[in-house]
Amino acid sequence: MRFSLKKEDLIPELHLFQGIVEKRNTMPILANILLDVYEDRVDMTGTDLEVGLKTYSPAKGEEKGSITISGKKIFEIVKSLPEGKPIIFSEENDLVMRITSGETEFKVLCLPKEDYPQMPESKFEKNIVIPLDVLQDMIESVYFAITQEHRYYLNGALLILKDGKLEMVSTDGHRLAYVSKSLENTSWGEEIRVIVSKKTLNELRKFEDESLEFDLDESNLFFRIKNRTMVSRIIEGKFPNFEAVLPKDNPYKASISREAITDSIRRVSLLSTERSRGIKLSIEKNLIRLFSSNPEMGEARDNISLDYSGKEMEIGFNSQYILDFLTTVKSEKVVFEFKDKDSAVLMRPESEEGMKYNYVLMPMKL
């Protein structure tokens, strides 16, 4: 095999593989990417068997062929070479790739393509097209509440495609983030509910384009953006019944300046215990008192004013959990909807701007 191409055509593609190829040494070939050389392009495939990516770069293919090479090393090598000069890849003898550019030469040991796992493929016949910026905003809104743990069905976010509506949900059992967006002119047929892994969502954050095509089969999800197709194994299992925990009629609503409450929680949480990060909110007429104490350190207090005329109550929270929400949401004011000190609180941006965003948080017992 022999081909040549330009550094700037290859780097963006190789960069994408860095998050995908296997870093642990469980199966050495999974640290590699598969190169398939054609006349006018080189196809690249990488996978860790959970998430895979297939893409291509324009190239001058002088001799067709296929081989697998370390995804990390080829990226580092190409990155180190100067711009402007063509980079020539040629298979020296069996399983040795010679990479040259000007006076520079590398010889890299490769593994045969026969050992590389087959990637599932899709023809994208369902014609599902999702605006990429919408999807990325939704991922941003739920990403922080995804956990990595043995309840594998929580290691991703639930994605729901209904006619005219896209929804996404994540939870770690203590808090839940829900986001939905109405999309006009969509007819996707049957409702789709799938759990998308955290790693896939993270990769999707990195793409740039107007829209992506989506498809799925029994065990895989497919996302296509221009020359790139991502394949992600569906996380099996039953996502918790989130509809049941979204508070429907919390009677007491407090509208608060996001900046004021964020700063105040940051200050007061300095003296919360490291274990629980617990702070107490006392809500009174037009006033919230924030308080934290740590038997080994001391205590902190702060007050902020707001519009509130509901019931007075004292309620404890993990401060980090509230900050996760406050630093993700962008609106100037946020609304907290309470019921009592033991019931889940609903937090949301005051202005919805076309996207409904609900954050549900269980209070702590302080």
Place this chain on the structure above:
Amino acid sequence: MEKEQFIVHVDMDAFFASIEQRDHPEHQGKPVIVGADPQEGRGRGVVSACSYEARKFGIHSALPISTAYKLCPQAIFLPVDMKKYIHVSRQVFQILETFTPDIEPISIDEAFLDISHSFHLFGTPVETCRKIKKAVKEGTGLNASLGLAPNMMTAKIASDLEKPDGFVVVTQAGLQDFLFPLPVEKLWGIGRKTREVLKPLGISTVGDLARLDASVLIKLLGKHGDHIRKLANGIDPREVVPSLETKSIGNEHTFNSDISDRQLLLDTLMALSENVSRRMRKKGLKGKTVTLKIRFEDFTTYTRSVTLPFPTNFIEDIYGRAAEKCQTFDINRSPVRLIGVQVSNLADSEEQPSLFHDSTGKNGKREKLHEALDIIKDKFGDRAILHRRKPPE
């Protein structure tokens, strides 16, 4: 060549008695005995600790209190104030922690420190030890005896040599000169039985043992023979294993003789897990990380941890995880000397309730079951209701 190790053994001098003498200046310079009530010679308990003045009368810990009373009726007899001693012990460990994080506590008043990686912050290893002694004295008013050596065994022997208020340094170069003249029973793992085997060979000092042909020892004592010969030559395979976190609850057991019976090992682990589980519930704590500690006959020690997604104090979680880790060791190859289990990464159990009502929550079925079990045990004793281990599949 491996980098030289600097291991310190810190041993508080007559810990309980010294604390009492510190707090009661009128007892200073007098024989103080901490332990059971002597009841004028009729008491049935034992001596927990005694001051150096009392030791001159032949009194030592674990002696029946009645004997102690006979030997020295004029001594000051005091009850054990464990709460106070634990408090002081914490202070001591807090001081030690300012010198290195690599601390393996042995008991309430004794610990190994590996200062190989931190001594340069305080000067030389010897200067570091002097600073440790001084810091303990200034922080608690108590004396500690220190041994500094290239390995744990030698450090422990050294700390004992010039007690009280002692400090003995053994360098790598001086290791053999230090060890060889010592009586052979000073080595770890040489008890009565081994001594009986060695005696006919004319071995009475560590040097005699070190010079003995390895094959003779292995023939007589098997693997243990090889181990003690290495110790005699100043080769100690043990490493300072830091206690994982001070904020943890654990329990461990040293077997009377090393065992390779998996059944017995798991039964012991079950009993230890039970103890840990109940103590955690009594304190209202849950933890996420379960750690198994296992020490083999040659004193090599391993810890294996697993972190759960949620904090627990249920015995089935603690035992289950620890037993899984235990299965990864081949105990037929090397018998087990000690086994322990510990839960760390602690949280107060009530803290953060779950959004979804599952059985691990406050009002879950498992929670109620364990509360009921605790009540039964508190009322009718620990053996009133027992766990049965799942038979191997």
